[in-house]
Amino acid sequence: MVRLIDVAEPQRSFLQRMPMPEIADTPPAKGPALEERRVAIVTTAGLTTRADTRFWMGSTDYRVIPADAGAGDLIMSHASINYDRSGFQQDLNVVFPIDRLKELAAEGVIGSVADFHYSFQGAIDAELLEPAAAQLSGLLKKDAVDAVLLTPV
Amino acid sequence: MEGAGLATTQISLVREHTETIVPSRALWVSFPLGRPFGVPEDAGFQTRVLRAALELLDQESGPVLTEFDEDIPEPTAPSSEGWACPIDLPQPTADETDAEANLLREISSLQPWHELSRNRRNRTTVGASGLEPESAATFVAGFLHEVPGSAAGALPIEEAFKLSVEDLKSFYSEAITAQPGNATPEDIQSWLWNETVLGEILLVLHQRFRNGPHAELAALAEYALVPRAVLEARKLERPSRPRWHTPQQ
Numbered sequence: 001m002v003r004l005i006d007v008a009e010p011q012r013s014f015l016q017r018m019p020m021p022e023i024a025d026t027p028p029a030k031g032p033a034l035e036e037r038r039v040a041i042v043t044t045a046g047l048t049t050r051a052d053t054r055f056w057m058g059s060t061d062y063r064v065i066p067a068d069a070g071a072g073d074l075i076m077s078h079a080s081i082n083y084d085r086s087g088f089q090q091d092l093n094v095v096f097p098i099d100r101l102k103e104l105a106a107e108g109v110i111g112s113v114a115d116f117h118y119s120f121q122g123a124i125d126a127e128l129l130e131p132a133a134a135q136l137s138g139l140l141k142k143d144a145v146d147a148v149l150l151t152p153v
Numbered sequence: 154m155e156g157a158g159l160a161t162t163q164i165s166l167v168r169e170h171t172e173t174i175v176p177s178r179a180l181w182v183s184f185p186l187g188r189p190f191g192v193p194e195d196a197g198f199q200t201r202v203l204r205a206a207l208e209l210l211d212q213e214s215g216p217v218l219t220e221f222d223e224d225i226p227e228p229t230a231p232s233s234e235g236w237a238c239p240i241d242l243p244q245p246t247a248d249e250t251d252a253e254a255n256l257l258r259e260i261s262s263l264q265p266w267h268e269l270s271r272n273r274r275n276r277t278t279v280g281a282s283g284l285e286p287e288s289a290a291t292f293v294a295g296f297l298h299e300v301p302g303s304a305a306g307a308l309p310i311e312e313a314f315k316l317s318v319e320d321l322k323s324f325y326s327e328a329i330t331a332q333p334g335n336a337t338p339e340d341i342q343s344w345l346w347n348e349t350v351l352g353e354i355l356l357v358l359h360q361r362f363r364n365g366p367h368a369e370l371a372a373l374a375e376y377a378l379v380p381r382a383v384l385e386a387r388k389l390e391r392p393s394r395p396r397w398h399t400p401q402q
Binding site: 003004008009010011014015016018020021023024025026027028029030031033034037039050054056057070071072074075076077079080081082083084085086087088089090091092093094095097099100101103104109110133136137138140141145146147148149150151152153 | 154155156157158159160161162163164165166167168169170173174175176177178185186187188189190191192193194196199200202203204206207208210211212213214215216217274275276277278280281312315316319322323326327330336338341342372373376377378379380381382385
């Protein structure tokens, strides 16, 4: 989006007041070259499969998005109504670029695509997500993931 | 994750937030909230964003915050008058008892375009509530008369209401973006909240829920029913009473 100074009120003030988490000063993890990496997506777009429990206001848990989930099987139950959903409704990849990621793997730009990806619901104090997020590191490593694409909505 | 040895890279939609958080690697993009990879149905554009974010993984020192060097292309204007829904939808009724019937007529008017959307895109995002659009419409319009004691399935009433509303909004959005005319997100939002029976019903319910006795529905109305930008605009432009309460002239 444009910088906050260009955002119309009252959305600008809301975004300015949002509490931001403090992250420990951790050195960036090293790893293989991009063409050897196995990549997973972690989104805060509130995506679920149709069979999953929907997100609700205050949800702090995550949903698993299998890499082979069809685009028609993924829906959005994010509580916030203050962002555009029409892009997602037209094309999953504008929010969750799983097809683009698979194409990059096929072209050899990345090594491979993880079997499992993860979805949270944003628009919440990020520190409340930490317990669930902390579980992901182990889960991702079991999937041999060594690179994570974090994406908001 | 970085501490556990997992290299991360991310899309930043609000640069100021990212500058405060200082993640290891981030790509700031100038796209609207809701579109972190830019342009729907433009695989080339999405791939360029994705590659730019992934290539940050090769940076072994950080933090890194870079900018994506493309903006979303300006939409092609459909005409000098700008975008408008070409379908004549029902006008909001003067009698609240007609609201459900008008809502169902509106959905019926949009149905062919929703079918086109589903066929062309091979998907729909409608379905979070588990109700078909007509059933969701009847359920939502029923709140104009009374808050139901229960909803189909095991969901609390406020969750069933919210999911039904989002399904209806998805149905409308998918239908309208299947029409010719390159509707922008702003066009869609303005149309839905200013020109549709659905928008009228939701604005009335927003006011009722906020002032009503049902705490969960009041919270829903406060945070998750009508976008802030719409409320702000309606404060200036909206009549003091909903249009369907206004006696016909």
